[in-house]
Amino acid sequence: MTQDADASVRALLGPDGPIARRLPEFEPRPQQVELAHAIERALQQRRHLIAEAGTGTGKSFAYLLPAVVHADQHQGEGPIVVSTRTIALQEQLEQKDLPFLHAVLPFEWSSVTALGRNNYLCLRRMHLAEREQHLFEDPGRHDQLRRIVDWSLVTREGTRQDLDFQPDTEVWEEVQAEHGNCLQRACKHYDHCHWQRAKRRMQTAQVLVVNHALYFADLALRIAGASYLPPHRVVIFDEAHHLERTATESLGLRVGPGTVGWHLRRLHARRSERSLLSRHGTPVARLLWEEARQHNDAFFATIAEELRAGGARDGAALKDRTLEEPLTPVLRALSTELASAAVRVEQVDARMELQARANGLDALCAALRSLCIHNPEAATPLVRWVEPTRHGAALCGAPLDVSETLRRHLWSGGATAILTSATLATGADDDFTWLRRRLGLDDADTVRLGSPFDYDRMVELVLEDAMPDPSQQAAAFRHEVAERTLRHLLANGGRGLVLCTSWEFVRGLAVALRAPLADAGIELLVQGDGPLARLLERKREQPTSVLLGTDSLWEGIDLRGPALTLLVVTRLPFQSPGHPLTQARLEAMRARGQDPFAEHSLPEAVLRFRQGFGRLVRSSQDRGKVVVMDPRVRTKAYGRRFLGALPFRGEHRDP
Numbered sequence: 001m002t003q004d005a006d007a008s009v010r011a012l013l014g015p016d017g018p019i020a021r022r023l024p025e026f027e028p029r030p031q032q033v034e035l036a037h038a039i040e041r042a043l044q045q046r047r048h049l050i051a052e053a054g055t056g057t058g059k060s061f062a063y064l065l066p067a068v069v070h071a072d073q074h075q076g077e078g079p080i081v082v083s084t085r086t087i088a089l090q091e092q093l094e095q096k097d098l099p100f101l102h103a104v105l106p107f108e109w110s111s112v113t114a115l116g117r118n119n120y121l122c123l124r125r126m127h128l129a130e131r132e133q134h135l136f137e138d139p140g141r142h143d144q145l146r147r148i149v150d151w152s153l154v155t156r157e158g159t160r161q162d163l164d165f166q167p168d169t170e171v172w173e174e175v176q177a178e179h180g181n182c183l184q185r186a187c188k189h190y191d192h193c194h195w196q197r198a199k200r201r202m203q204t205a206q207v208l209v210v211n212h213a214l215y216f217a218d219l220a221l222r223i224a225g226a227s228y229l230p231p232h233r234v235v236i237f238d239e240a241h242h243l244e245r246t247a248t249e250s251l252g253l254r255v256g257p258g259t260v261g262w263h264l265r266r267l268h269a270r271r272s273e274r275s276l277l278s279r280h281g282t283p284v285a286r287l288l289w290e291e292a293r294q295h296n297d298a299f300f301a302t303i304a305e306e307l308r309a310g311g312a313r314d315g316a317a318l319k320d321r322t323l324e325e326p327l328t329p330v331l332r333a334l335s336t337e338l339a340s341a342a343v344r345v346e347q348v349d350a351r352m353e354l355q356a357r358a359n360g361l362d363a364l365c366a367a368l369r370s371l372c373i374h375n376p377e378a379a380t381p382l383v384r385w386v387e388p389t390r391h392g393a394a395l396c397g398a399p400l401d402v403s404e405t406l407r408r409h410l411w412s413g414g415a416t417a418i419l420t421s422a423t424l425a426t427g428a429d430d431d432f433t434w435l436r437r438r439l440g441l442d443d444a445d446t447v448r449l450g451s452p453f454d455y456d457r458m459v460e461l462v463l464e465d466a467m468p469d470p471s472q473q474a475a476a477f478r479h480e481v482a483e484r485t486l487r488h489l490l491a492n493g494g495r496g497l498v499l500c501t502s503w504e505f506v507r508g509l510a511v512a513l514r515a516p517l518a519d520a521g522i523e524l525l526v527q528g529d530g531p532l533a534r535l536l537e538r539k540r541e542q543p544t545s546v547l548l549g550t551d552s553l554w555e556g557i558d559l560r561g562p563a564l565t566l567l568v569v570t571r572l573p574f575q576s577p578g579h580p581l582t583q584a585r586l587e588a589m590r591a592r593g594q595d596p597f598a599e600h601s602l603p604e605a606v607l608r609f610r611q612g613f614g615r616l617v618r619s620s621q622d623r624g625k626v627v628v629m630d631p632r633v634r635t636k637a638y639g640r641r642f643l644g645a646l647p648f649r650g651e652h653r654d655p
């Protein structure tokens with residue numbers, strides 16, 4: 001393409017551009033053009049950019065267009081990586097936005113969606129599983145394997161997402177491509193291997209679409225000297241407000257009884273005569289397997305009991321404590337035994353399986369040691385804690401601060417980074433000081449664009465009067481919230497979303513609302529009663545229903561039109577300070593002489609509040625009411641920060 005890039009991006013998004021011509025409902029938006037232009041400029045100047053653009057801007061096209069134009073101008077210089085928050089958002093780009101752009105743009109370019117290796121079928125392992133006729137005792141699983149074999153003859157992508165049914169995890173694990181379990185060019189399926197083909201396509205793609213978890217897993221690999229994604233000159237992060245959390249998870253560790261159980265189950269299921277261990281393991285390995293199983297149950301039962309006795313609901317910090325654990329020596333011995341058994345196995349596929357299981361146990365031992373042993377000398381010391389889970393307790397660890405790691409390995413790694421989202425600023429900090437500090441992104445251009453929606457006209461904001469203070473009169477507050485929420489919901493004919501800040505609050509409110517709403521013919525959908533995707537589907541089918549929840553409902557859900565015309569914010573979304581990682585981060589701030597409330601808790605809550613508010617208006621047709629029950633938004637000085645961060649232009653900005 002020979003056009004001037006700036007002009008081309010404006011032209012492509014303009015009223016006479018190819019997008020407007022092909023999309024009848026397309027409305028040219030100045031914010032979209034401005035965002036695309038800012039991204040184009042940052043790519044040309046090789047400058048990192050933080051770009052906030054309000055709901056309705058049309059961010060996907062605003063970053064995809066300059067990305068594609070730039071990729072076209074820099075062919076052969078590595079792909080432009082676009083990273084979305086979830087696989088579902090990745091699929092949305094792959095199935096909707098990218099095919100559309102391929103159809104309308106006046107030049108050829110290539111895009112590839114990358115998934116983690118375990119999502120791809122390994123033909124060699126599939127045939128091994130097929131040969132081991134009795135691998136699964138359950139006839140239903142046999143049938144699933146047979147369907148996978150049939151599908152392998154026709155699938156183009158060879159990914160789990162491409163299957164027309166959901167196989168059991170145990171079945172897919174027997175046929176998936178795995179790290180450390182691949183014969184590479186020595187494999188007779190190499191030329192037809194879906195995983196190898198996907199890797200080759202990734203190398204040559206001009207635009208490579210990944211998700212944040214995959215990108216940060218790759219970053220962790222790169223830090224360790226390996227890599228999965230090809231070298232790239234640009235990375236664009238959509239929903240970039242998730243980066244700190246994803247980085248923390250990817251650079252952290254978590255081991256529970258299920259983790260150890262998973263490794264053991266992949267070797268041998270009890271009562272199975274045909275397991276890997278039964279067929280190829282030694283008597284010593286079988287004894288060690290049984291010993292490891294018993295230690296696993298006993299060790300995690302003990303720490304779960306200790307956690308219960310301590311009464312810490314969010315988890316208990318391990319600080320400088322070293323946990324004595326009996327698992328590692330047994331798992332290491334089992335790994336050694338498997339590795340020597342593997343050497344004696346003639347059949348190459350079985351040998352690979354045994355060696356891969358042994359390597360997996362070694363990695364598990366390393367994780368257990370890092371979590372159990374206090375080691376202030378470690379390259380990246382972890383904050384360690386024990387966390388309650390549905391089935392007991394898990395050991396967790398995360399870096400105190402990811403900023404230094406990101407500064408060194410991501411922002412200075414050579415790729416230009418574009419961070420975009422509808423919510424990145426914590427109020428009036430137009431230069432994103434808070435975000436930049438958390439991510440270690442010291443030097444970046446910034447742009448902050450409002451939403452094209454007229455919130456003053458579209459949203460009525462109601463601040464409830466005379467409410468008890470939730471931090472001082474918790475019971476009275478709960479009671480009043482239930483009464484008033486019910487009143488608002490009945491007056492609105494349901495069609496509501498109620499946002500809480502704890503599961504306990506959700507459960508209490510569900511009990512208070514369910515019967516009176518049912519009497520009025522309004523269905524109550526409570527988060528946790530089923531998979532979130534199913535609850536959202538039900539909410540759309542039954543627009544008068546009410547969705548009640550916490551946590552992930554504050555962001556990322558998209559309910560348009562009559563299904564959502566009332567949003568109730570029960571409490572200001574301050575994070576529980578009881579979580580050991582939060583506690584450690586707050587303590588570290590205090591030790592540096594910083595004010596943890598002003599510099600951590602408040603900005604984080606303001607950001608979350610903005611995200612929750614953003615659930616109501618998703619399109620230019622949406623209208624509705626936002627009710628805030630928490631009185632602190634008016635009674636406390638910091639309340640202004642919350643209200644001032646909302647996208648109103650008129651009277652609500654400064655109450």
Ligand code: SF4
Nearest residue numbers: 122123182183187193
């Ligand atoms: S090349 Fe590797 S991933 Fe592909 S079929 Fe062979 S062993 Fe499996």
